[in-house]
Amino acid sequence: MAGNSRDPGRSVTARALSVLTAFDVDHTRLTLTGIARRAGIPLATAHRLVGELEMWGALQRDADGRYSIGLRLWEIGLLCPVNSGLREIALPYMQELCQHTHDNVHLAVRDGMEAVYVEKLTTPRAVPIVSRTGGRLPLHSTGVGKVLLAHAPAAVMHQYCERGLSRQTPYTITEPGRLGRELQGVRARGYASANEEMTLGNCSVAVPVHDGSGAVVAALGVVAHSVRAEVSRLVKPLLPAAEAIRGRLVEHERVGYDVLSR
């Protein structure tokens, strides 16, 4: 196989980054051939780039010859403001919530048209859920997503609905007008709930996390079994926790804010 790129217009940096993009949650360990195929680059190019990335620590080679994301890339990724600012500040309050509720506890931010889960805590008694730290879920079918969409600029809501509201369960809101009224309610009440709208049997409740300027920078939520779920009981501990996080964010002014400005 030729060592020159199939796409000579792509820069070397773009091709090195495409090697990293070959990895995702369903592909955490890849052979060299797998990386080349998923990155869309010739094997010889992949070989050279993977060698450089491995030497630097962006990739690591396991005993069986497969590659995975390296420790050094993980360490540098943690410097991202949502982790080093927002998550570090929120984590102790999330632990308290998890301990108090025995349910899954989420902290999420909006990145474009998706909710990104900055942290997820769980307990052995919590209901199993699909979210994971660093994962993404829709904005219209989860508690945290509804909070983030309700406080996004109107243009975001418009664009989000234009792309179509995917149906996750029979209870997902898929009609833009109904979603608009739902989000009005979220703003008025100060919290969002999603009952079996993402996963059958699960109910999620979430509240906004504000920064010092009053902007909503994140959503804090719990997910419980819908049979056990009583929205008012679930909201109660969320509100003081979100307020405590806001207080700490004000202390750490400018940390972890910028993720929502894109």
Place this chain on the structure above:
Amino acid sequence: MAGNSRDPGRSVTARALSVLTAFDVDHTRLTLTGIARRAGIPLATAHRLVGELEMWGALQRDADGRYSIGLRLWEIGLLCPVNSGLREIALPYMQELCQHTHDNVHLAVRDGMEAVYVEKLTTPRAVPIVSRTGGRLPLHSTGVGKVLLAHAPAAVMHQYCERGLSRQTPYTITEPGRLGRELQGVRARGYASANEEMTLGNCSVAVPVHDGSGAVVAALGVVAHSVRAEVSRLVKPLLPAAEAIRGRLVEHERVGYDVLSR
């Protein structure tokens, strides 16, 4: 300033990676000029590379024009086996420990000659400590570090001592022979303790986390105020937690093991 590199021998990939290396825990937000200076590349090169990295999501530009590590790099970094395997598995047990002890709880792995903190949980009642998730500390002056060094190949211990044992406090073990006897004791007792050896006033206790093959893949520890610290009381909840994590690692065979093989 010229657009060509000061060091033409460095590959484009290496220079792109050097842009990322410009960021560390004391430099999470940098101007373009700051990136060029810290990466050792011309401003024009930095401008081009930063543009490509920003477009891909490895960097993000904040409202004031400074750059920080981007959400996408954080997300890909989380696919690293120590996070996606080891940390995800250990987190609920760490939460229980934190809730039970009200102390700082650590999970660490060895990377070469350092302990890397995979996760750190804390509570408002815990004693303040210097560690952070993704941070690194010496192997000879912390509880988790002693566990990791005690179970490392003899060549690692030899090389570690050759580099000199840095003195963190007046109580740090800086004499190789004494450290060797201390680590023998760690292996014999099944746990390590470090009393004011890293930070005055703090005591840390740690136990090994084994995988299915019996290899030590991580260390689980607590850090408490040395006045309150009673080693036997601190060790007690650590042992069943480490054993529970081992059980889950066996279930998830091959996940999160490889970090210690380098």
